Amino acid sequence: MQPESETGSGRVWFVGAGPGDPDLITVKGRKLLETADTILYAGSLVDRAATLFAPAGCEIRDSKDMTLEEMTEWLIDRAGRHATVVRLQTGDPGLYGALIELTRPLTAAGIAWTVVPGVSSAMAAMAAAGETLTLPEVTQTVILTRVAGRTPMPPGEDLEALAAHQTTLCIFLSITLLHKVQQALRAAGWAEDAPILVVQKASWPGEERIVRGTLADIKQKCQAEKIASQAMIVASPALGAAGWPDLARSKLYDPAFSHRFRKATEITHD
Ligand code: SAH
Numbered sequence: 015m016q017p018e019s020e021t022g023s024g025r026v027w028f029v030g031a032g033p034g035d036p037d038l039i040t041v042k043g044r045k046l047l048e049t050a051d052t053i054l055y056a057g058s059l060v061d062r063a064a065t066l067f068a069p070a071g072c073e074i075r076d077s078k079d080m081t082l083e084e085m086t087e088w089l090i091d092r093a094g095r096h097a098t099v100v101r102l103q104t105g106d107p108g109l110y111g112a113l114i115e116l117t118r119p120l121t122a123a124g125i126a127w128t129v130v131p132g133v134s135s136a137m138a139a140m141a142a143a144g145e146t147l148t149l150p151e152v153t154q155t156v157i158l159t160r161v162a163g164r165t166p167m168p169p170g171e172d173l174e175a176l177a178a179h180q181t182t183l184c185i186f187l188s189i190t191l192l193h194k195v196q197q198a199l200r201a202a203g204w205a206e207d208a209p210i211l212v213v214q215k216a217s218w219p220g221e222e223r224i225v226r227g228t229l230a231d232i233k234q235k236c237q238a239e240k241i242a243s244q245a246m247i248v249a250s251p252a253l254g255a256a257g258w259p260d261l262a263r264s265k266l267y268d269p270a271f272s273h274r275f276r277k278a279t280e281i282t283h284d
Pocket of ligand 1: 134216
């Protein structure tokens with residue numbers, strides 16, 4: 015539970031806008047936008063959701079030209095004058111969203127705030143491609159990460175170390191650094207023909223693009239398609255499973271496997 019307002023002022027809602035399609039915002043997020051007094055949205059990725067659902071008279075501001083300090087000042091000022099202030103962010107606010115940098119000054123100023131989760135672009139990219147993040151006996155773990163750009167990676171989190179687990183990797187903020195992704199996966203022992211998926215603008219109506227390649231050729235393919243921004247890179251041993259001839263069965267739906275909601279049925283094998 016986040017802190018209650020101490021000043022009797024409004025609340026700041028950090029709302030996940032989802033990956034791009036305005037229909038992928040949560041019902042709660044949409045209700046907040048529909049009743050917002052003011053909305054501060056994060057750049058071009060989410061303006062449609064803000065303008066589609068905001069009520070008449072709502073103040074709508076793009077934060078793309080603002081520093082973090084200007085944003086917190088703005089949020090504190092508006093929360094002092096309005097009941098419902100929405101900060102609209104792409105995907106889920108807790109992933110690469112500067113959430114804590116924004117909430118700490120609010121708490122210090124006695125402003126109440128709440129986070130409303132959103133559909134991350136990692137999930138939207140996999141949905142777009144008809145792929146699964148986990149697959150029984152293939153991979154049961156998902157790593158959401160990035161490679162170092164201007165933001166350095168903390169010790170132990172470089173992609174080579176993470177890739178050594180041979181699990182699903184959803185790599186954010188790294189499409190211009192595909193050469194670093196390739197280097198890291200090779201160093202971690204991934205095969206040259208390991209499948210790699212890139213999805214640009216996942217879920218954006220009419221703008222989504224899907225590129226399938228291998229560790230060897232994904233960079234050239236993305237260059238040929240001129241994909242250099244707003245893209246998710248996925249490396250996973252489960253990619254392409256829809257077309258595999260054999261698949262281990264998910265225990266959850268196995269008739270011989272009981273769980274809380276279903277008793278196992280007797281089956282005979284011959
Ligand atoms: N909070 C966001 C991530 C913000 S960081 C989320 O949960 O999705 C910005 C990065 O997210 C981009 O560099 C890109 O890697 C990814 N991204 C955001 N929207 C995307 C989309 N619609 N399709 C593919 N990748 C996207």
